[in-house]
Amino acid sequence: MLANILSGALIGIDAYPVEVEIDVAQGLPQFATVGLPEGAVKESKDRVKSAIKNSGYDFPVRRITVNLAPADIRKDAASLDLPIAMGILSATGNTNDKASRYLYMGELSLDGRIKAVRGALAVAVSAKDWDIDGLILPSDNAAEGAVVNGLPIYAVENLAQVVAFINGELELQPTTIEPPPGNNVQDSGEDFSEVRGQQHVKRALEVAAAGSHNILMVGPPGSGKTMLARRLPTILPDFSFEEALEATKIHSVAGLLSHKIALLQQRPFRSPHHTISDAGLIGGGSYPRPGEVSLAHRGILFLDEFPEFKKNVLEMLRQPLEDGQVSISRAALSLTYPADFMLVAAMNPCPCGFLGDSQHDCTCTPPLLHRYRNRLSGPLLDRIDLHVEVPRVPHKELTDQNPGESSSVIRQRVNRARQIAPYPQILQTRRKR
Secondary structure (H helix, E strand, O other), rough: OOOEEEEEEEEOOOEEEEEEEEEOOOOOOOEEEEEOOOHHHHOOOHHHHHHHHHOOOOOOOEEEEEEOOEEEEEEOHHHHHHHHHHHHHHOOOOOHHHHHHHEOOOOOOOEEEEEEOHHHHHHHHHHHOOOOEEEEEEEHHHHOOEEEEEEEEEEEEEHHHHHHHHHHOOOOOOOOOOOOOOOOOOOOOOHHHOOOOOOOHHHHHHHHHHHHHOEEEEEEOOOHHHHHHHHHHHHHOOOOOOEEEEEEEEHHOOOOOOOOOEEEEEEEEEEEOOOOOOHHHHHEEOOOOHHHHHOOOOEEEEEEOOOOHHHHHOOOOHHHHHOOEEEEEEOEEEEOOOOOOOEEEEEEEOOOOOOOOOOOOOOOOOOHHHHHOOOHHHHHHHHOEEEEEEOOHHHHHHHHOOOOOOOHHHHHHHHHHHHHHHHHHHHHHHHOO
């Protein structure tokens, strides 16, 4: 008895079809999986066996062979649990021929419940062009997949529900979601009107947001560098559907997308700690995953205490800042992740932080100051368009009760600037420099 079931797997942020071939034959009881399965896939046999039994079906006491094609690409996702289980049930006559017309993704619990998986959006985007009747996803991933128009997405809770749907015993309606608003900015409770003084820095951030410029803020502790950076997302230009889809795919592949969010509504803002490794920032691992530069795609990468990052880690920023993507090569494969982000960095002018401060004396020696500034190379600093001094705000300005200009007003000007010079034109100009 032979069955063919379709699923999907990920290479980078793109998906490819995986044919799950199941052969149930006479012989000593055995469950063998071939086709370069890795840890999570090798362990699926125990989850699948328990899920089938606890869902009320008989598990065949025969020789079961599972082939995952193409066989030359490694598979390491637990999302293959559901298609393997459906393949076994189809091979033993528990489902009709319609089972081969759908694509399945889902991790099985021992009691037959179907858990959420990562990368559902990427698979849905690719599966739109495949010859299938629909995509069957866990309920927590259904809204994520429904973002893609033209492909029916069916949400399921457990294995028995999937079998009943395939056999026509249960009717499921395709999942639909409301179209995302075009100009939505989530209320984070932060606004530029809360910042007192620093008018020239606000203006520099506005210019940076309009032109997608990288910016470095230099100033003593307490001058408001971090406060200003965290309010920068509130004045960024509108997040288009295409940009949101790109950013959401990366977060979905990384497993960072909440099941309550179908599509990111605000540009990403990533702020890693200065102890981050090169693999954490750029991406990597034995099977490369996206790093912070890719998670910040179409948004902001904020590096506070800029010189405190390891120099070799910072030097790796040079390629993505130049090309808008990052390439990761390993022995088994080579992947390219998008990394078109806006770099916002903040640093003190010296190790003690008080160089040029009118209220404190700097205690740094010239050699110490030289070593501090030497942590940032010239080629890296050349890729940062704006360097802005952020002085300490006088007490009189801090106690001023008149609110400053709000983020919504500044954002309107940024949007008007983007209408004059659209982002593709800005990107082309930046690449030529």
